[in-house]
Structure formats: C-alpha cells, structure tokens
Amino acid sequence: MTAFAGTLLAAALLLPAVAWVPSAGAQVRQCQGPAGDTVFTDRSCDDVGAVAAVPGATVTDRRILNGCARNVRELVWEVSTAIDRGDVNRLAGVYHWTGISGSSGNSIMERLQGVVARPLLHVTPVVHRPPPRAWSVLDDGRRPEAAAPVALQLDQLHPDGGSSRTTFDLREHFGCVWLAG
Structure with missing residues (x-):
C-alpha cells in the first residue's frame, strides 16, 4: 500500500467521526427547584428535579x-x-x-x-480615550486612530x-x- 493510499484510507475512516460532531445549540433553561431556588441547566427541568420557572424560557x-x-x-x-x-x-x-x-x-x-x-x-x-497631549511637529497632520x-x-x-x-x-x-x- 502506498503512503497516499494509506492516507486516503485513514481519511475515509475518520470522515464518519467528523460528521457526527454534535450541535453546539444547547439552550440554557431557567428552572425553579423544590426549595424555590433558581436553577440554570442545559437539560430539561424535570431531569434536575425542578419545574420551568419562566414560561417559554427554553426558546432561543x-x-x-x-x-x-x-x-x-x-x-x-x-x-x-x-x-x-x-x-x-x-x-x-x-x-x-x-x-x-x-x-x-x-x-x-x-x-x-x-x-x-x-x-x-x-x-x-x-x-476609553487617552488623555490629550500637546501638538507635536512629529504628528505631521495625521489623526490618531479612533479608540x-x-x-x-x-x-x-x-x-x-x-x-x-x-x-x-x-x-x-x-x-x-x-x-x-
């Protein structure tokens, strides 16, 4: 097997793993715990033993x-x-x-x-702008960049x-x- 064929085979084997990357669209939910405390989670409120604190709080x-x-x-x-x-x-x-x-x-x-x-x-x-300074002949008409x-x-x-x-x-x-x- 040539080096190119080996590289191609390795890439083909890795392709399904790369394609499986999970979505980064996790939502933060605000829930109310049994003691009335606020709980923020990326899971459902039921999963953490709480109830939704704000109706529609899972909608982004x-x-x-x-x-x-x-x-x-x-x-x-x-x-x-x-x-x-x-x-x-x-x-x-x-x-x-x-x-x-x-x-x-x-x-x-x-x-x-x-x-x-x-x-x-x-x-x-x-x-935050730097404090003003006196004009200098070195300025040669150039304006300082905007902060x-x-x-x-x-x-x-x-x-x-x-x-x-x-x-x-x-x-x-x-x-x-x-x-x-």
Missing part, C-alpha cells in the same frame, strides 16, 4: 445571521432585543462563557436574569421610578464580540 430566537455578533452594533442590537423580550437565554447567548466554572455560571445567569427583568432605557458603548469600545453601559428603569446602570466588559474571541464581566 437567534437573529444574528452569522452565529455571533461580529461588531458592537450587532451586539447592542442583540442585547437590546433580549432585554425588550425579557429573554435571559438570548442575553446569555452573547455572553463570553469561556473559562467560567459552574458556580460562577449560576451567579452570572442570576445577574443576567436581573438585567432582562428591568426595562431598558439605552445602551451606550464605553470608549474601540471596551464596554457596554446599560441604563435601566426600576419599578420604583429610579434607574440603574450596569456595565459589561467587551471581549473579542474568534472574530466575535461578547459581553463579559
């Missing part, structure tokens, strides 16, 4: 066409839509979960649930008439922009 209406927010404008739209619909799963879909432990994940989901529970006033990208946003600031209304501000850091990962922090 994904509108980002390319699978993730490729820029801050898309992320702002997705965050705004999630809050307007009260959909914690949709908001969790744009959160950067890489490296998050289970216990941290539960507290993040509770925070996100609090965010979608309040009406949104507006979302503002936060840009990129580093966070999103959410202003929301409380039932008592007050407002609150929540800030999420922005992370770039695999060509996408995610909420973090």
Whole structure:
C-alpha cells in the first residue's frame, strides 16, 4: 500500500467521526427547584428535579445571521432585543462563557436574569480615550486612530421610578464580540 493510499484510507475512516460532531445549540433553561431556588441547566427541568420557572424560557430566537455578533452594533442590537423580550437565554447567548466554572455560571445567569427583568432605557458603548497631549511637529497632520469600545453601559428603569446602570466588559474571541464581566 502506498503512503497516499494509506492516507486516503485513514481519511475515509475518520470522515464518519467528523460528521457526527454534535450541535453546539444547547439552550440554557431557567428552572425553579423544590426549595424555590433558581436553577440554570442545559437539560430539561424535570431531569434536575425542578419545574420551568419562566414560561417559554427554553426558546432561543437567534437573529444574528452569522452565529455571533461580529461588531458592537450587532451586539447592542442583540442585547437590546433580549432585554425588550425579557429573554435571559438570548442575553446569555452573547455572553463570553469561556473559562467560567459552574458556580460562577449560576451567579452570572442570576445577574443576567436581573438585567432582562428591568426595562431598558439605552445602551451606550464605553470608549476609553487617552488623555490629550500637546501638538507635536512629529504628528505631521495625521489623526490618531479612533479608540474601540471596551464596554457596554446599560441604563435601566426600576419599578420604583429610579434607574440603574450596569456595565459589561467587551471581549473579542474568534472574530466575535461578547459581553463579559
């Protein structure tokens, strides 16, 4: 058997294994445990001995066409839509979960649930600009590059008439922009 034929045979044997990769479309469900505590899971609520806490909480209406927010404008739209619909799963879909432990994940989901529970006033990208400096002959008329946003600031209304501000850091990962922090 030639080296080429051996490589071709190995590739043919691996093809079914590669084609079997499971879907990454797991949904996070919000459930209520027997003691009234909130449980977030990727399984059905029945599997963890709980009941659905929010009707329709398993529905994820994904509108980002390319699978993730490729820029801050898309992320702002997705965050705004999630809050307007009260959909914690949709908001969790744009959160950067890489490296998050289970216990941290539960507290993040509770925070996100609090965010979608309040009406949104507006979302503002936060840009940190360097302090201005004196003009120099070395500048030769060039404009400094525009600073990129580093966070999103959410202003929301409380039932008592007050407002609150929540800030999420922005992370770039695999060509996408995610909420973090």
